Amino acid sequence: MYNMDQYDGENDYMQQEDDWDRDLLLDPAWEKQQRKTFTAWCNSHLRKAGTQIENIEEDFRDGLKLMLLLEVISGERLAKPERGKMRVHKISNVNKALDFIASKGVKLVSIGAEEIVDGNAKMTLGMIWTIILRFAIQDISVEETSAKEGLLLWCQRKTAPYKNVNIQNFHISWKDGLGFCALIHRHRPELIDYGKLRKDDPMTNLNTAFDVAEKYLDIPKMLDAEDIVGTARPDEKAIMTYVSSFYHAFSGAQKAETAANRICKVLAVNQENEQLMEDYEKLASDLLEWIRRTIPWLENRLPENTMQAMQQKLEDFRDYRRLHKPPKVQEKCQLEINFNTLQTKLRLSNRPAFMPSEGKMVSDINNAWGNLEGAEKGYEEWLLNEIRRLERLDHLAEKFRQKAAIHEAWTEGKEEMLQKRDYETASLSEIKALLKKHEAFESDLAAHQDRVEQIAAIAQELNELDYYDSPSVNARCQRICDQWDTLGALTQKRSEALQRTEKLLETIDQLYLEFAKRAAPFNNWMEGAMEDLQDTFIVHTIEEIQGLSTAHEQFKATLPEADKERQAILGIHNEIAKIVQTYHVNMAGTNPYTTINPQEINAKWDKVRQLVPQRDQALIEEHARQQNNERLRRQFANQANVIGPWIQNKMEEIGRISIEMHGTLEDQLTHLRQYEKSIVNYKPKIDQLEGDHQLIQEALIFDNKHTNYTMEHIRVGWEQLLTTIARTINEIENQILTRDAKGISQEQLNEFRASFNHFDRKRTGIMDAEDFKTCLISMGYNLGENEFSRIMSIVDPNRMGIVTFQAFIDFMSRETADTDTADQVMASFKVLAGDKNYILADELRRELPPDQADYCIARMAPYSGPDAVPGALDYMSFSTALYGESDL
Numbered sequence: 001m002y003n004m005d006q007y008d009g010e011n012d013y014m015q016q017e018d019d020w021d022r023d024l025l026l027d028p029a030w031e032k033q034q035r036k037t038f039t040a041w042c043n044s045h046l047r048k049a050g051t052q053i054e055n056i057e058e059d060f061r062d063g064l065k066l067m068l069l070l071e072v073i074s075g076e077r078l079a080k081p082e083r084g085k086m087r088v089h090k091i092s093n094v095n096k097a098l099d100f101i102a103s104k105g106v107k108l109v110s111i112g113a114e115e116i117v118d119g120n121a122k123m124t125l126g127m128i129w130t131i132i133l134r135f136a137i138q139d140i141s142v143e144e145t146s147a148k149e150g151l152l153l154w155c156q157r158k159t160a161p162y163k164n165v166n167i168q169n170f171h172i173s174w175k176d177g178l179g180f181c182a183l184i185h186r187h188r189p190e191l192i193d194y195g196k197l198r199k200d201d202p203m204t205n206l207n208t209a210f211d212v213a214e215k216y217l218d219i220p221k222m223l224d225a226e227d228i229v230g231t232a233r234p235d236e237k238a239i240m241t242y243v244s245s246f247y248h249a250f251s252g253a254q255k256a257e258t259a260a261n262r263i264c265k266v267l268a269v270n271q272e273n274e275q276l277m278e279d280y281e282k283l284a285s286d287l288l289e290w291i292r293r294t295i296p297w298l299e300n301r302l303p304e305n306t307m308q309a310m311q312q313k314l315e316d317f318r319d320y321r322r323l324h325k326p327p328k329v330q331e332k333c334q335l336e337i338n339f340n341t342l343q344t345k346l347r348l349s350n351r352p353a354f355m356p357s358e359g360k361m362v363s364d365i366n367n368a369w370g371n372l373e374g375a376e377k378g379y380e381e382w383l384l385n386e387i388r389r390l391e392r393l394d395h396l397a398e399k400f401r402q403k404a405a406i407h408e409a410w411t412e413g414k415e416e417m418l419q420k421r422d423y424e425t426a427s428l429s430e431i432k433a434l435l436k437k438h439e440a441f442e443s444d445l446a447a448h449q450d451r452v453e454q455i456a457a458i459a460q461e462l463n464e465l466d467y468y469d470s471p472s473v474n475a476r477c478q479r480i481c482d483q484w485d486t487l488g489a490l491t492q493k494r495s496e497a498l499q500r501t502e503k504l505l506e507t508i509d510q511l512y513l514e515f516a517k518r519a520a521p522f523n524n525w526m527e528g529a530m531e532d533l534q535d536t537f538i539v540h541t542i543e544e545i546q547g548l549s550t551a552h553e554q555f556k557a558t559l560p561e562a563d564k565e566r567q568a569i570l571g572i573h574n575e576i577a578k579i580v581q582t583y584h585v586n587m588a589g590t591n592p593y594t595t596i597n598p599q600e601i602n603a604k605w606d607k608v609r610q611l612v613p614q615r616d617q618a619l620i621e622e623h624a625r626q627q628n629n630e631r632l633r634r635q636f637a638n639q640a641n642v643i644g645p646w647i648q649n650k651m652e653e654i655g656r657i658s659i660e661m662h663g664t665l666e667d668q669l670t671h672l673r674q675y676e677k678s679i680v681n682y683k684p685k686i687d688q689l690e691g692d693h694q695l696i697q698e699a700l701i702f703d704n705k706h707t708n709y710t711m712e713h714i715r716v717g718w719e720q721l722l723t724t725i726a727r728t729i730n731e732i733e734n735q736i737l738t739r740d741a742k743g744i745s746q747e748q749l750n751e752f753r754a755s756f757n758h759f760d761r762k763r764t765g766i767m768d769a770e771d772f773k774t775c776l777i778s779m780g781y782n783l784g785e786n787e788f789s790r791i792m793s794i795v796d797p798n799r800m801g802i803v804t805f806q807a808f809i810d811f812m813s814r815e816t817a818d819t820d821t822a823d824q825v826m827a828s829f830k831v832l833a834g835d836k837n838y839i840l841a842d843e844l845r846r847e848l849p850p851d852q853a854d855y856c857i858a859r860m861a862p863y864s865g866p867d868a869v870p871g872a873l874d875y876m877s878f879s880t881a882l883y884g885e886s887d888l
Contacts, residue, residue, distance in 0.1 A: 030235035031121070033227050037238035038128045040222035041245070045072045057124040061117050063093025070100055073135045090117045106134050129237050136244045143264070151240065154247055155179065158186045160849070164199055170239040175228055177205025184212055187250045191216055202229050219245045262828040267852045269349050270882055276342045277354055283335050284360040290328060291368045298375035311387065317380060318694070332369060333723050336362055337730045344734040347810050348741040353797050377712070384702060393467050395538055400458045404476055406531065407451050411483055418490035433512070433592030435498040440516040440593045445491055447524045452484050515572040516593035522565055523596050526604040529555070533611035540702065542626045549619050556612060566605055573598045629701050636692045637706035643685060644709040647717040650679060654724050665739060665749065669732045676725045686718055731806055738809050752812050755779065756805050765805060772803045822880045829875035838863035838872035
């Protein structure tokens with residue numbers, strides 16, 4: 001295997017080898033360019049050994065010049081070559097060369113010694129390209145990029161000041177020749193008059209660059225201008241090979257560039273930190289503003305008058321919980337992660353800690369979020385209570401209207417009837433009939449007393465429950481009560497009048513009276529039965545509906561006896577008809593004691609018989625609905641009783657992972673990310689539970705005896721679980737940042753963790769001040785009060801009296817490692833300034849990218865020393881300001 005430190009990775013070589021596999025049918029134009037370029041490149045090295053090649057696939061066949069080439073470019077001695085002329089000797093030499101290439105970390109695929117010995121052009125070119133990659137391009141490093149990307153970045157940086165040059169690749173970006181001329185002019189401006197070059201004359205530009213490079217830079221002419229101009233897409237490998245020669249030719253000019261890179265790196269860190277601060281402020285402001293707008297909405301307890309309006313409020317609340325709040329939970333979590341990451345980066349770069357604007361600390365946001373959660377919890381409970389209240393009110397109001405309508409229908413015409421003075425001209429028999437009829441009315445009136453009391457009681461309950469239409473209910477109830485009092489008074493008055501004439505009455509038709517007395521309560525019973533059979537009902541459990549069904553069955557059991565009573569009442573009427581017919585009684589054909597007739601009794605009886613199966617069906621349907629509700633309860637409970645403990649177990653496991661040491665930080669991070677993925681993969685179960693919960697709420701189910709978990713418990717636990725795993729991953733990432741930035745070994749990190757865990761006696765992931773002090777003493781620190789106070793101000797800048805593991809790592813790494821300092825940055829600026837105590841804007845623009853050059857110019861104070869010149873800038877004060885040692 002090859003050395004990972006020498007090259008970016010095996011994947012890069014594999015990609016190049018795959019490229020050669022696809023290039024087995026190489027474009028003839030590209031093959032021509034590669035032959036010329038690779039031949040020239042090889043000769044530029046072989047001439048150091050006093051030889052060269054003419055035909056690239058022929059001259060390497062015996063392996064001798066190939067081995068010589070590798071010795072020249074590597075500076076190492078290869079195994080002694082075979083001098084024989086036989087094929088076996090040639091294969092042996094080529095294998096020695098290929099083994100040497102492989103020993104340098106290059107994995108050769110599909111390139112064997114036999115193909116090279118046989119003069120296979122494609123394989124030979126592929127082998128030379130692999131050698132070029134390894135020995136001419138791989139070690140190129142610019143900023144944090146290397147090899148091809150590093151070479152491309154170097155070209156872009158060097159040609160950036162030339163507006164008519166745009167290097168984006170190693171093929172068509174070089175066709176006009178201006179890129180080659182720009183590289184030469186940037187380093188040796190005296191060799192080319194760049195202002196006279198024209199973009200529309202690529203032949204002149206290319207030949208100028210090739211000739212100057214060969215004559216003055218000792219770079220052989222590896223390309224033909226005609227081939228490049230005449231090819232739609234020049235060969236990338238040929239261009240890269242030739243451009244790498246420019247890089248190595250100008251490598252001596254890298255000192256200033258290295259200094260500029262250091263400054264760029266420092267400025268980039270500063271700019272990135274400033275952007276993170278701005279992002280935090282904006283995200284915190286937006287989140288607090290959203291909380292500020294949302295809390296009044298959740299605290300609004302103004303009830304609605306209708307069930308539809310309250311259900312719309314409940315639906316709006318569900319949308320808030322399902323659509324609006326989850327993104328804000330993510331923003332809150334991301335805000336904490338950004339804050340911790342920013343503080344870590346500031347500590348790693350020796351910058352002062354970030355202090356957010358007043359009211360925008362993480363604790364402020366947590367407090368505001370807690371207020372939001374409190375308002376949210378009370379709001380949902382209030383909504384459900386209001387829906388129950390309105391449901392009860394609707395039921396009572398409908399019941400009131402039914403009973404009032406029945407009563408008003410019964411009282412219709414009763415006042416006029418009671419005010420009649422028909423007894424004054426009636427015969428004796430008519431008087432006695434009127435008296436008996438009045439007695440029957442009084443019985444009927446007494447039977448209706450319960451209904452009037454029920455109407456008044458329902459109206460009173462509607463008032464107590466703040467029914468929105470209470471005024472109209474009260475008015476109707478008052479009219480009924482006033483009319484009832486009037487009926488009572490009129491009844492008493494008529495009774496007294498009939499009693500005064502009772503002495504004149506001699507006979508009475510006992511059968512009419514008996515019919516009236518038995519028909520009235522039976523009729524009232526039927527009306528009550530019809531009212532009960534049509535009465536709406538509200539139940540919430542199977543037990544309640546079973547109770548109603550039992551009562552209904554008991555009622556049905558009384559029907560045979562009621563039918564016997566009906567037959568008896570009808571028998572009385574039949575007897576009356578028989579007597580009238582037999583004795584030719586002169587009557588109007590109606591019972592003088594009652595308005596109830598057999599047709600009405602039969603009609604009401606038939607109505608009762610019709611209502612019984614309808615009531616049966618209603619009870620069956622309600623029983624089915626309650627069974628479905630019970631199924632929903634059990635379905636929700638079965639999932640909740642699994643998900644609830646699962647979330648608790650995951651929270652405990654994350655707590656254990658965060659304080660245990662198993663493997664490297666990368667192993668822990670990988671484990672945590674896999675753990676996080678497994679948690680995220682559990683989300684469909686939460687969504688499924690949400691769906692079941694919504695079905696329960698839509699079915700207006702308000703309790704569940706099968707589980708102690710509510711959807712609110714599950715939601716809060718799930719949100720805490722996601723936040724905890726994200727925070728734990730962030731802590732590990734920050735530990736890796738600290739380790740890599742400070743050069744801490746895994747063993748040191750494990751020692752730090754072991755020390756921290758030993759003194760973290762409560763296993764909470766933090767140490768209080770006394771435990772931290774004991775830990776430092778155990779590690780050999782000689783601490784006075786002032787020294788300990790100074791250390792606590794570093795590890796606990798917010799003065800909370802606690803030390804987190806990250807703060808502990810930062811302190812210990814600061815004690816054992818070194819980072820960039822203001823003095824180092826100052827020294828880098830002095831390199832760019834040519835050892836002057838000041839620097840000019842042109843010098844900054846020449847060596848730094850435009851945005852970072854402008855950043856420095858805008859923030860550097862004018863230099864005021866004795867050697868100052870116009871436009872001189874003070875880079876020393878600027879360097880100290882970058883590290884918080886003065887104001888920027």
